[in-house]
Amino acid sequence: MKWSEICIHTTNEAIEPISNILHETGASGVVIEEPLDPDMERDDTFGEIYELNTEDYPEEGVYVKAYLPVNSFLGETVNEIKQAINNLMLYDIDLGRNNITFSEINEEEWATAWKKYYKPVKISKKITITPTWETYEAVDSDEVIIELDPGMAFGTGTHPTTVLSIQGIERYLQKNDQVIDVGCGSGVLSIASVLLGASEVYAYDLDDIAVKATTMNAKLNKADKQIITKQNNLLDHVSVQADMIVSNILAEIIVRFVDDAWNTLTDDGIFITSGIIKAKKQLVLDKLTEQGFRILEVNEMEDWVSIIAKKNNQKSGA
Numbered sequence: 001m002k003w004s005e006i007c008i009h010t011t012n013e014a015i016e017p018i019s020n021i022l023h024e025t026g027a028s029g030v031v032i033e034e035p036l037d038p039d040m041e042r043d044d045t046f047g048e049i050y051e052l053n054t055e056d057y058p059e060e061g062v063y064v065k066a067y068l069p070v071n072s073f074l075g076e077t078v079n080e081i082k083q084a085i086n087n088l089m090l091y092d093i094d095l096g097r098n099n100i101t102f103s104e105i106n107e108e109e110w111a112t113a114w115k116k117y118y119k120p121v122k123i124s125k126k127i128t129i130t131p132t133w134e135t136y137e138a139v140d141s142d143e144v145i146i147e148l149d150p151g152m153a154f155g156t157g158t159h160p161t162t163v164l165s166i167q168g169i170e171r172y173l174q175k176n177d178q179v180i181d182v183g184c185g186s187g188v189l190s191i192a193s194v195l196l197g198a199s200e201v202y203a204y205d206l207d208d209i210a211v212k213a214t215t216m217n218a219k220l221n222k223a224d225k226q227i228i229t230k231q232n233n234l235l236d237h238v239s240v241q242a243d244m245i246v247s248n249i250l251a252e253i254i255v256r257f258v259d260d261a262w263n264t265l266t267d268d269g270i271f272i273t274s275g276i277i278k279a280k281k282q283l284v285l286d287k288l289t290e291q292g293f294r295i296l297e298v299n300e301m302e303d304w305v306s307i308i309a310k311k312n313n314q315k316s317g318a
């Protein structure tokens with residue numbers, strides 16, 4: 001898997017608001033570096049962007065850097081970051097050169113660069129996600145810990161779209177439910193489902209790296225007996241019935257399989273959708289209600305929306 005390193009040359013004054021923007025958009029491992037920090041001369045490590053030339057990069061100012069996974073959300077996230085940084089000018093924050101550059105780095109480089117910044121995070125009432133290299137002891141008696149190797153596929157588990165999905169699973173999953181995870185990525189939603197009581201989870205992803213990551217992470221969390229992983233396009237040719245379907249994919253993709261989700265769910269089954277950017281919320285709501293789903297919850301976190309819907313026996317939507 002590839003990561004995109006975003007590097008913003010800015011002023012001391014803008015460090016904090018820019019770091020906040022990066023955190024809020026789900027970027028990982030935000031770090032601040034001085035332009036002539038010896039680390040910055042590692043242009044062999046991080047690609048060609050740091051051709052340090054003191055005329056181009058005067059000593060004043062700082063670099064704020066962070067990492068974004070290269071996936072279907074990247075374009076949207078980058079636009080969001082640029083827009084939010086430019087908006088800081090409205091608050092009279094001096095952005096200096098506001099020079100934004102990107103470079104792709106591979107898995108190994110990313111892991112070393114970022115590993116030290118990834119810590120255990122409590123993301124819902126019960127679930128804490130911790131990286132494999134951290135030792136973490138549960139604080140509460142009902143706390144559920146998911147160990148993830150985030151280097152494998154989309155998701156450290158802490159992106160707002162994933163957090164909203166897990167919070168939905170936690171609220172609606174019933175003991176021994178059968179679950180389908182469409183677009184499983186690192187497998188975090190499948191693992192959460194098992195640890196919260198699902199009897200079986202079918203985890204599908206188009207990307208074979210995601211399928212491998214889910215298999216590996218399922219084993220790591222001793223949930224591999226209950227998680228059946230397969231490379232698959234959405235719900236194509238899926239014949240199992242599920243009490244819950246969870247899918248953290250883009251809105252445009254969700255609307256493509258709302259009908260299949262309806263047919264695959266048992267009566268009263270729950271459909272948790274996430275990965276919906278605010279502007280596309282209505283698109284998904286319309287499609288779900290048109291299909292006959294009853295909307296139970298619409299939850300937002302930062303610019304992301306998750307919709308929880310229930311299959312009704314009648315198509316009335318009542």
Ligand SMILES: C[S@@+](CC[C@H](N)C(=O)[O-])C[C@H]1O[C@@H](n2cnc3c(N)ncnc32)[C@H](O)[C@@H]1O
Binds near residue numbers: 154161207210233249
């Ligand atoms: C945003 S990630 C979500 C990963 C994980 N479920 C989570 O919540 O962190 C979306 C995942 O959907 C997968 N995906 C995209 N299009 C798909 C499709 N047509 N069929 C199956 N999976 C797909 C991607 O490969 C990616 O792993």
